[in-house]
Amino acid sequence: MLTATLALGILSALFGLLLGYSAIRFKVEGDPIVEQIDALLPQTQCGQCGFPGCRPYAEAIAAGEADINQCPPGGDSGIQALAELLGVDPKPLNAEHGVPQEKRVAVIDEQTCIGCTLCIQACPVDAIVGAAKQMHTVVAEECTGCDLCVPPCPVDCITMVPVKQDIVTWKWPYPESDTRPIVIARQA
Amino acid sequence: MTYRPVVISAVFLFLFAVIGSGLVAFTHDNTAEQIAENQRRALLRSLNELIPKDQYDNDVYADILYVHDSELLGTDDAVPVYRARKGGWPVAVVLAPVAPDGYNGNIRLLVAIRLDGTLAGVRVLAHRETPGLGDNIEADRSDWIRGFTGKSLNNPKQDHWKVKRDGGAFDQFTGATITPRAVVKAVKNTLLYYRANGDKLFEQHPQENKQS
Amino acid sequence: MRRLMVSILEQPLKIPGGLSLASNKAQSLREPLRQAPIPERLIVPLSQHIGEAAEALVGVGDKVLKGQVIARSLNYISAPVHAPTSGTVTDIGEYPVPHPSGLKGVCIVIHADGHDTSAATGLAMDNVFAADAADIRQRVREAGIVGLGGAGFPTAVKLNPGPQRQVELLVINAAECEPYISCDEALICCCTQDVIDGVRIMQHALGATQVVIGIEDNMPRAIECLRDGLARAGSHDIRIVPVPTTYPAGGEKQLIYALTGEEVPSQGLPADLGIVCHNVGTAAAIARALLRGEPLISRVVTVTGAGVRNPCNLEVRIGTPMAEIIEAAGGYTDQVSRLLMGGPMMGISMPSDRVPVIKTTNCLLIASREEAPPPLPASACIRCGQCTDVCPARLLPQQLYWHAHAREFDKIQDYSLFDCIECGCCAQVCPCHIPLVQYYRFAKTEIWDQERQRQKADLARQRHEFRLERLEKEKKALEERRAHARKGLEKRPKAGDADAKKAEIAAALERVKAKKASQDAAARNIDQLTPEQQARIAEVDARRSGDGTAGR
Amino acid sequence: MSELALILVSTVLVNNFVLVKFLGLCPFMGVSRKIETATGMALATTFVLTLSSVCSYLANEYLLAPLGLEYLRTITFILVIAVVVQFTEMVVHKTSPLLYQVLGIFLPLITTNCAVLGVALLNVQDKHGFLESAVYGFGAAVGFSMVMILFAAIRERVAVADVPAPFKGSAIALITAGLMSLAFMGFSGLIKG
Amino acid sequence: MDFPTQSSPYLPVANNLSRLMTQVMLGLIPGALAMFWFFGWGVLFNLTIATLSAVTAEAAMLTARRRPVKATLLDGSAVLTGLLLGLALPPLAPWWMPVLGAGFAIVFAKQLYGGLGYNPFNPAMVGFVVLIISFPLQMTLWPPPLGMHTGATLGFVDTLQMVFGGTVPAGTGLDSLTMATPLDAAKTQLGLDYTWSEILARPLFGHVGGYGWEWINLAYLLGGLWLWRKRAIHWQIPGGMLSALFVVALLFYIADSDAFGSPLLHLFSGATMLGAFFIATDPVSAATTPRGRFYYGAGIGTLMYVIRTWGGYPEGLAFAVLLMNMAAPTIDYYTQPRVFGHEEQ
Amino acid sequence: MTAYKDIVRDGLWSNNVGLVQLLGLCPLLAVTGTFINGLGLGLATLVTLVTSNVIVSLIRKLVRPEVRIPVFVLVIASVVTIIELSMSAYLYELYKVLGIFIPLIVTNCSIIGRAEAFASKHDIGRAFTDGLSMGMGFLLVLTTLGGLREIVGKGTLFSQAHLMFGEAARAWTITFVDDYSGFLLAVLPPGAFMGLGLLIALKNVIDGRKEKRAALVSAAKIESPA
Numbered sequence A: 001m002l003t004a005t006l007a008l009g010i011l012s013a014l015f016g017l018l019l020g021y022s023a024i025r026f027k028v029e030g031d032p033i034v035e036q037i038d039a040l041l042p043q044t045q046c047g048q049c050g051f052p053g054c055r056p057y058a059e060a061i062a063a064g065e066a067d068i069n070q071c072p073p074g075g076d077s078g079i080q081a082l083a084e085l086l087g088v089d090p091k092p093l094n095a096e097h098g099v100p101q102e103k104r105v106a107v108i109d110e111q112t113c114i115g116c117t118l119c120i121q122a123c124p125v126d127a128i129v130g131a132a133k134q135m136h137t138v139v140a141e142e143c144t145g146c147d148l149c150v151p152p153c154p155v156d157c158i159t160m161v162p163v164k165q166d167i168v169t170w171k172w173p174y175p176e177s178d179t180r181p182i183v184i185a186r187q188a
Numbered sequence B: 001m002t003y004r005p006v007v008i009s010a011v012f013l014f015l016f017a018v019i020g021s022g023l024v025a026f027t028h029d030n031t032a033e034q035i036a037e038n039q040r041r042a043l044l045r046s047l048n049e050l051i052p053k054d055q056y057d058n059d060v061y062a063d064i065l066y067v068h069d070s071e072l073l074g075t076d077d078a079v080p081v082y083r084a085r086k087g088g089w090p091v092a093v094v095l096a097p098v099a100p101d102g103y104n105g106n107i108r109l110l111v112a113i114r115l116d117g118t119l120a121g122v123r124v125l126a127h128r129e130t131p132g133l134g135d136n137i138e139a140d141r142s143d144w145i146r147g148f149t150g151k152s153l154n155n156p157k158q159d160h161w162k163v164k165r166d167g168g169a170f171d172q173f174t175g176a177t178i179t180p181r182a183v184v185k186a187v188k189n190t191l192l193y194y195r196a197n198g199d200k201l202f203e204q205h206p207q208e209n210k211q212s
Numbered sequence C: 001m002r003r004l005m006v007s008i009l010e011q012p013l014k015i016p017g018g019l020s021l022a023s024n025k026a027q028s029l030r031e032p033l034r035q036a037p038i039p040e041r042l043i044v045p046l047s048q049h050i051g052e053a054a055e056a057l058v059g060v061g062d063k064v065l066k067g068q069v070i071a072r073s074l075n076y077i078s079a080p081v082h083a084p085t086s087g088t089v090t091d092i093g094e095y096p097v098p099h100p101s102g103l104k105g106v107c108i109v110i111h112a113d114g115h116d117t118s119a120a121t122g123l124a125m126d127n128v129f130a131a132d133a134a135d136i137r138q139r140v141r142e143a144g145i146v147g148l149g150g151a152g153f154p155t156a157v158k159l160n161p162g163p164q165r166q167v168e169l170l171v172i173n174a175a176e177c178e179p180y181i182s183c184d185e186a187l188i189c190c191c192t193q194d195v196i197d198g199v200r201i202m203q204h205a206l207g208a209t210q211v212v213i214g215i216e217d218n219m220p221r222a223i224e225c226l227r228d229g230l231a232r233a234g235s236h237d238i239r240i241v242p243v244p245t246t247y248p249a250g251g252e253k254q255l256i257y258a259l260t261g262e263e264v265p266s267q268g269l270p271a272d273l274g275i276v277c278h279n280v281g282t283a284a285a286i287a288r289a290l291l292r293g294e295p296l297i298s299r300v301v302t303v304t305g306a307g308v309r310n311p312c313n314l315e316v317r318i319g320t321p322m323a324e325i326i327e328a329a330g331g332y333t334d335q336v337s338r339l340l341m342g343g344p345m346m347g348i349s350m351p352s353d354r355v356p357v358i359k360t361t362n363c364l365l366i367a368s369r370e371e372a373p374p375p376l377p378a379s380a381c382i383r384c385g386q387c388t389d390v391c392p393a394r395l396l397p398q399q400l401y402w403h404a405h406a407r408e409f410d411k412i413q414d415y416s417l418f419d420c421i422e423c424g425c426c427a428q429v430c431p432c433h434i435p436l437v438q439y440y441r442f443a444k445t446e447i448w449d450q451e452r453q454r455q456k457a458d459l460a461r462q463r464h465e466f467r468l469e470r471l472e473k474e475k476k477a478l479e480e481r482r483a484h485a486r487k488g489l490e491k492r493p494k495a496g497d498a499d500a501k502k503a504e505i506a507a508a509l510e511r512v513k514a515k516k517a518s519q520d521a522a523a524r525n526i527d528q529l530t531p532e533q534q535a536r537i538a539e540v541d542a543r544r545s546g547d548g549t550a551g552r
Numbered sequence D: 001m002s003e004l005a006l007i008l009v010s011t012v013l014v015n016n017f018v019l020v021k022f023l024g025l026c027p028f029m030g031v032s033r034k035i036e037t038a039t040g041m042a043l044a045t046t047f048v049l050t051l052s053s054v055c056s057y058l059a060n061e062y063l064l065a066p067l068g069l070e071y072l073r074t075i076t077f078i079l080v081i082a083v084v085v086q087f088t089e090m091v092v093h094k095t096s097p098l099l100y101q102v103l104g105i106f107l108p109l110i111t112t113n114c115a116v117l118g119v120a121l122l123n124v125q126d127k128h129g130f131l132e133s134a135v136y137g138f139g140a141a142v143g144f145s146m147v148m149i150l151f152a153a154i155r156e157r158v159a160v161a162d163v164p165a166p167f168k169g170s171a172i173a174l175i176t177a178g179l180m181s182l183a184f185m186g187f188s189g190l191i192k193g
Numbered sequence E: 001m002d003f004p005t006q007s008s009p010y011l012p013v014a015n016n017l018s019r020l021m022t023q024v025m026l027g028l029i030p031g032a033l034a035m036f037w038f039f040g041w042g043v044l045f046n047l048t049i050a051t052l053s054a055v056t057a058e059a060a061m062l063t064a065r066r067r068p069v070k071a072t073l074l075d076g077s078a079v080l081t082g083l084l085l086g087l088a089l090p091p092l093a094p095w096w097m098p099v100l101g102a103g104f105a106i107v108f109a110k111q112l113y114g115g116l117g118y119n120p121f122n123p124a125m126v127g128f129v130v131l132i133i134s135f136p137l138q139m140t141l142w143p144p145p146l147g148m149h150t151g152a153t154l155g156f157v158d159t160l161q162m163v164f165g166g167t168v169p170a171g172t173g174l175d176s177l178t179m180a181t182p183l184d185a186a187k188t189q190l191g192l193d194y195t196w197s198e199i200l201a202r203p204l205f206g207h208v209g210g211y212g213w214e215w216i217n218l219a220y221l222l223g224g225l226w227l228w229r230k231r232a233i234h235w236q237i238p239g240g241m242l243s244a245l246f247v248v249a250l251l252f253y254i255a256d257s258d259a260f261g262s263p264l265l266h267l268f269s270g271a272t273m274l275g276a277f278f279i280a281t282d283p284v285s286a287a288t289t290p291r292g293r294f295y296y297g298a299g300i301g302t303l304m305y306v307i308r309t310w311g312g313y314p315e316g317l318a319f320a321v322l323l324m325n326m327a328a329p330t331i332d333y334y335t336q337p338r339v340f341g342h343e344e345q
Numbered sequence F: 001m002t003a004y005k006d007i008v009r010d011g012l013w014s015n016n017v018g019l020v021q022l023l024g025l026c027p028l029l030a031v032t033g034t035f036i037n038g039l040g041l042g043l044a045t046l047v048t049l050v051t052s053n054v055i056v057s058l059i060r061k062l063v064r065p066e067v068r069i070p071v072f073v074l075v076i077a078s079v080v081t082i083i084e085l086s087m088s089a090y091l092y093e094l095y096k097v098l099g100i101f102i103p104l105i106v107t108n109c110s111i112i113g114r115a116e117a118f119a120s121k122h123d124i125g126r127a128f129t130d131g132l133s134m135g136m137g138f139l140l141v142l143t144t145l146g147g148l149r150e151i152v153g154k155g156t157l158f159s160q161a162h163l164m165f166g167e168a169a170r171a172w173t174i175t176f177v178d179d180y181s182g183f184l185l186a187v188l189p190p191g192a193f194m195g196l197g198l199l200i201a202l203k204n205v206i207d208g209r210k211e212k213r214a215a216l217v218s219a220a221k222i223e224s225p226a
Ligand SMILES: Cc1cc2nc3c(=O)[nH]c(=O)nc-3n(C[C@H](O)[C@H](O)[C@H](O)COP(=O)(O)O)c2cc1C
Pocket: B103, B104, B129, B130, B131, B133, B134, B135, B165, B172, B173, B174, B175, B176, B177, B178, B179, B180, E132, E133, E136, E140, E179, E180, E184, E188, E312, E313, E314
């Protein structure tokens, strides 16, 4: 019994030394995964995920504090990309955080706008231009359609309109004559 | 760089190893005998099926001898021979030969031979024959293997130690001739071995050529 | 300058894959090419081809003359639009255009005055064969000429291989491999001289040492016409090579392979091999422009199919509504079931006959139910591999299908989706009736869309990060100011005001700077792209808009 | 030499660890959704399995056997394995971030891959020598890797198949594994003994 | 005027699934007839029972999955699965074996994966393997290929009674009605240290292969070649499989002609030709790239030889096919053809 | 802190080791040839899980990260070895049948998995409950699968009960079909995989039904006020 405890004890003490030493010797910092997650998020910066912007959400996912199904603008394809990156199962979007909507942009009714600058402060990507007390407009190419400018407006002059589809942005539809249901990749 | 954590981890692992192995060692010490006893009893149970308990009075498990004969016993390894005696007189030997040409490889047997060269019984210890075809050699599945009891090299005649399909005296199974053929051949070989070496088997004392 | 050796093979090769299809050209070739009547109202789309849309130069109510520029090109890869006849501009607005989406595009509507009065275009040159290549290109460009054989790529661009490349071989594509279409054959037989002149102008402009006309061997009459024409013109250096009749031998890459045995590199151009390929119609259009001063305002269109009474080839003004052309060909028969622009393999189906003819409309196929039946129900792919056998690009169509089906857009690109020329061979042979080409188109447009979204997301990320930085700075500035102010209050109560003001000004300056920087950043975002990236973006853009106008 | 080759063939095909011996099934099911991850896991396992097979042989031969402590085998072996894994992970993480990206997340999983302990224990049971242990470990790992990668390739196809809803995911994956082991039954009897 | 729209191409499509499957069934006829000739009514019973069960199982699963039943059944793939399984089973097999095998094939190997086109494994072979590992006894009971002309095969009624009632006709025993197949027997005899020349001298063997079996294989070969002419199958799989089998067998035969069967024997015995042209070619579960198909076939040929020669089963086709099914996705992945305009990898 | 109710439900059903987490598969598939084998290994695993969970929870605050896994592994290995020794002393026959899979309980991923994921973060009470319910869940799957395979494969149930319960238990064997020739597939490796696949599918069907019912109920709730 003594030999047993001693033999194993010494063996593991040696191992302990080895591991303890290597823990210090081979310490690594930094976490590139955040960047990779962030790159997959749609950057709408709408905060629907419950975090102030996409990057904080990315950090939360990396830290294991947030689930991957909280970003409505990213939709199912976004969740799938995340699932693939992180090697977990995709799951349906958490409806608590909203539902995916078609792409929209903000339009300011130029007649009603009083130039209060509140919307400018709300816009996460500085897509609204205009000085104080002047009429404001939205730079449509830069607007991410995040809705954040709508509530602050005191005169309700901002409306979100769907992005119009034209010949350039038109996409061929998924063939429907195929009788089988559409399989979203890799749910199995 | 401080090495305190290194030492702490080492100590930690050490402690757990000591406690763990201590407990295990303690259990081991308390169960070792029981385990050895179990092993003994397990073998004895098989042996007793072949040689009834009342026919011998020695400690068969300990009265053991190891022999070699790759030709007749089917394996290069040492084959254990258990010896049953009554009042010091030899009664029977139990060998554990191998039938090497089963359908799926080795079939390990236990062959009990009385002093006069008749079979006290044959059992299969381990085999990998096809379930449903070849496994009828198991005593649990069919009586075929019990058919050896009482047979000897004279009964049937030595050249009838074959399956019926090959012109012998032993049944084969439907669709499976190889397995019974292999077993019959191995049993016959064991008997041949006994005929050649039977007298020697009781001579040596167990301690003399114990082998592991 | 790199010299490339290309040689024309003695015996043209068989292209990989491909199909033998019933040609069905005879019915439209029964009568010679004739003019279609000029309709009362022409609808001229501003975007008719690959590349940027043109910008309208006229307003509603303006009078225009035939051949007058009504929209100019702003971009290198773009072409101007000319008035197809004289008349009045009655509207500039959105009208349905020939595009698979059935969406509308901006068009100029002209009411013809019936006089068909020409404008002076100044395109004609006195001595073309002595002229500078750049001058020729400029005029080709001003004439609004785009490739008439396929995607409608601006011809002037293709005539300019760039300083690094030397064009050795000019391939004239007269293969016309798709069933039903016979516009090139009609043109060759009718205007042989124009074709030959055009070819020689191109040869001159490109400085090509060899010229070959690739033509399918089932068009003996056209080959005859060309032989005669060339002999008459004394152009003995121009070779005519009949290639085996296989669909799609007329595809640019396939034709070049058949003639020279060279493969145009994936994602590359024929010019990488020292080859340029033009359609015969394009050649004729160049001849008309540079010799007679006529810009591209009309083209030959095959009107055929069991759904039209008198199949024929017509010379049609751009902007003519399809209904009028069908009328000119005797009108619909009662078998009509489908209207296709282009051939039965690559054409696009039109939701209505109100859409106008554009520069790339080579054929109107008014098909009966037998000729173009409704799609059969599809079942899952059984991997029979018949599609692989016929794919001229040597792709694995079934693999592309599986990934498109599952929306695995990364993987589908590993299988070279973008090398698919959408020829339709695979879908034609699939025993499971899978609409394969539509899957590929779906995947392609989806990938382009993702690319756009990604670029947009990158921009948004930059802008957001920048804003955060700015806010941070402002906050710091504010805190500093406050601290300063507090200090000031303690020490020099009076001076605080001035400081605060200063700080405010500083902050304002900061903001302005920040804003500027942000614009810079945005600008850099485009600047920093490598040439390849830029080229790719241009390519993507071009292809996207090309969808509308080309036969793709 | 032929002895070693026989061991190799036997562990890779005939007695495939995963499909015949039922060892290492959790990673086999868990990380075979994509070919890339399966390949990563396969590489990591091959390395660890071979190394720990050798290490535990040494531990058994030079520590446990001389001291008569065979009953401490399980503890010792698993300790050796855990340490080998942990150590490998730390070293790889530091020295080759690229390799770590490929293998990193799989390494801790290997500790609980019972194929690793299984190899160590079977080495003892079958009385393998040093070289045999190494080959046995390596063969087991190759067999594991092979079926894992093939399995992943099939699963990628099955993932886009029209599988009935209750069977989507792990159920159909298990049935696939079942059919694979059905196919592997064909190797039975190939090597007798 | 308005028109319906769709994506190109528009031409009518001549090819369809049921035509393909029908061609394969037609291709089976010569081989099936030959088997009927040599083995008697049992073959027909197997075919009928297996096909009916396969179709029933398919219909049941489709109903349960709420998929169109009639349209799917008409594609003929279930029938084909049943036929191929039926041809692989020993004639005189009790009725419940084809039922069980076909049911297993359709339910587990096909419908659970989503039906036609999705199954990674060859359904018929899954059914066969399930049967052979579960009921090795019944699966090795082949009647001798006596041939109808000798009048020695069992009559219709006797066969009926045997298949459904399990009753052996009076005056015979199971052992006399059945015997080991040539491959099986050869394996057994080799185990007894007979040489091939001795074995081949037995009446069980004909000119090049097993007696009767050589004709059956020839018939399948003819049907297969017809299929190839009809472009229902590609040459690579049968080509790869037969050439690999031939080459491997030849190598061993040259090395020791007493211990290893001749290449021709391997080509014309057992299920070689049926396998090469009708089973290995199942497109759904095979490799699909042109090069991949060849390797796939070669893999089957090699594995088949290995299992026949050293393995525990007399015929290795089914296992070889399933093993290569496993590898097919990976083979496809690594044998992509060079795309037009791409550099050689 | 997780509620006890949730812990139990997780372990027995919604996060079941064998059916959902797919851990501990090797013993799950390897020893479930018969009901009794499954029961034996299931009990051994259960005891290990509970003990190791409790110990890990006890020491959870003391261990440094770099030696965490080795320490847990040591704990588990000790427990398992003790069980192994005890089994070979008191249940020798069963011990021989289960073979290498008893020491392999050490690497049953579910055990170290629970130690890492749960016990190292929760107090003893919860760790104990977790170990118990996870172990019970695993035991349930082991016995179900074992029972099914035995019935289909051999046509019996509770055969070899004497290995565990002594000679008297020999009589417990239930034979369903006399003269059943056996469906070997079920007892062979492929049958193990497929059996578990079918069990998982069955669970999915049940869950699906439940969900549908829940959806119906909530729909009814929403509708009723209107
Ligand atoms: C899958 C399979 C497994 C077999 N397993 C055995 C076996 O375990 N034992 C055996 O003797 N024969 C077995 N055989 C049968 C032999 O191949 C051979 O048919 C038989 O032993 C000799 O045939 P006979 O009885 O007709 O002479 C098996 C056959 C097959 C197909």
